[in-house]
Amino acid sequence: xxxxxxxxxxxxxxxxxxxxxxxxxxxxxxxxxxxxxxxxxxxxxxxxxxxxxxxxxxxxxxxxxxxxxxxxxxxxxxxxxxxxxxxxxxxxxxxxxxxxxxxxxxxxxxxxxxxxxxxxxxxxxxxxxx
Amino acid sequence: xxxxxxxxxxxxxxxxxxxxxxxxxxxxxxxxxxxxxxxxxxxxxxxxxxxxxxxxxxxxxxxxxxxxxxxxxxxxxxxxxxxxxxxxxxxxxxxxxxxx
Numbered sequence: 001x002x003x004x005x006x007x008x009x010x011x012x013x014x015x016x017x018x019x020x021x022x023x024x025x026x027x028x029x030x031x032x033x034x035x036x037x038x039x040x041x042x043x044x045x046x047x048x049x050x051x052x053x054x055x056x057x058x059x060x061x062x063x064x065x066x067x068x069x070x071x072x073x074x075x076x077x078x079x080x081x082x083x084x085x086x087x088x089x090x091x092x093x094x095x096x097x098x099x100x101x102x103x104x105x106x107x108x109x110x111x112x113x114x115x116x117x118x119x120x121x122x123x124x125x126x127x128x129x130x
Numbered sequence: 131x132x133x134x135x136x137x138x139x140x141x142x143x144x145x146x147x148x149x150x151x152x153x154x155x156x157x158x159x160x161x162x163x164x165x166x167x168x169x170x171x172x173x174x175x176x177x178x179x180x181x182x183x184x185x186x187x188x189x190x191x192x193x194x195x196x197x198x199x200x201x202x203x204x205x206x207x208x209x210x211x212x213x214x215x216x217x218x219x220x221x222x223x224x225x226x227x228x229x230x
Binding site: 001003008014015016019022023025026027029030032124125126127128129130 | 134136137161162163192193212213214216217218220221226228230
């Protein structure tokens with residue numbers, strides 16, 4: 001079965017990002033396909049490569065990148081939410097004349113249409129957030 | 131239909147709202163801080179036991195354990211499941227409503 005996942009909460013905020021990660025891990029283990037993970041609102045902060053959490057804590061952004069590399073996940077940050085919060089990839093950096101970018105590996109920035117498409121294409125849609 | 135609740139009923143009204151809308155035959159899953167709704171002796175115990183039979187109640191085991199709770203603290207008729215059980219609930223129900 002194809003799952004679409006929407007994450008509306010940032011890392012280290014409450015528990016949504018962790019629950020979503022564990023859910024996706026379990027879904028893959030059970031043989032399901034993750035059509036897309038869409039990060040919206042504060043959820044876009046999951047996609048920074050500049051985070052340095054304490055060594056004995058989980059590294060949430062890296063964990064997403066690693067999971068995506070392992071299972072070829074499509075991790076999408078909402079462009080409007082990303083712009084507001086200073087989440088920038090190379091294209092956005094050029095487009096908005098910024099001096100840096102900070103997006104983590106395997107994440108990409110795109111529009112809300114990607115969420116709608118996930119809602120249409122996936123058999124199940126599940127939301128994690130506050 | 132599956133309903134998920136992720137906040138404590140002492141913090142938010144999502145359990146109350148959910149139970150108002152949940153129809154007979156649906157499932158309610160407590161995750162994250164919502165697991166506190168499952169503890170015995172709270173004002174929510176009755177709301178859950180009153181609906182038993184119409185609604186199936188589940189709680190995410192790892193989130194219970196993370197808060198020092200287990201079977202001995204639980205309101206009757208709530209089934210403890212793991213993440214695989216969570217995935218199965220989502221797969222088994224055509225629609226999921228996440229009360230945030």
